[in-house]
Amino acid sequence: MLEISLLGHWLDSPSSRWPYLALLLTFILTGLVLLGRRTGWVRTAFLAVMVVMTVTGLAGTFYHLFFNFEGEVDWAFQATTEALEGTRPVLAPLAFTHIGLTGLLCLYRAK
Numbered sequence: 001m002l003e004i005s006l007l008g009h010w011l012d013s014p015s016s017r018w019p020y021l022a023l024l025l026t027f028i029l030t031g032l033v034l035l036g037r038r039t040g041w042v043r044t045a046f047l048a049v050m051v052v053m054t055v056t057g058l059a060g061t062f063y064h065l066f067f068n069f070e071g072e073v074d075w076a077f078q079a080t081t082e083a084l085e086g087t088r089p090v091l092a093p094l095a096f097t098h099i100g101l102t103g104l105l106c107l108y109r110a111k
Contacts, residue, residue, distance in 0.1 A: 019096065022056050025049045026099065033107075047107055053100030060093025 029046045068074065068086025084090050 017033050018052075018056055019060065019093075022049065022096070026053055026103070030103070043107065046103065050103035050107065052083075052099045053096050053103065055091050057095065057097030057100060060096060061090055064088040064090050064093055 005060075021090040025045075029049055031040065032042050033046055043066055064086075065083055067088050068090070069079070074080070
């Protein structure tokens with residue numbers, strides 16, 4: 001969250017603020033889970049936030065990928081690999097997906 005803030009990597013739209021909210025909730029709920037609070041509402045909230053993190057990451061990945069196509073979406077191998085290496089890194093929002101899926105797996109294992 002600090003990195004995104006320092007880089008100024010957001011737009012002036014409400015949808016651009018979702019990653020901040022998701023990361024803040026993830027930080028708080030992960031702390032509660034790690035401190036041993038595994039009551040019903042904490043587990044449910046943690047599950048919901050991990051799903052939001054996963055969806056946020058996938059949406060950000062597609063947004064970055066389509067932005068890197070620069071207006072013309074071409075799914076040919078060469079064009080797609082160039083779009084993956086474009087000005088907006090596709091792997092950065094995939095980190096959100098990774099956090100969400102890892103949290104879901106940890107919750108599954110903790111039961």
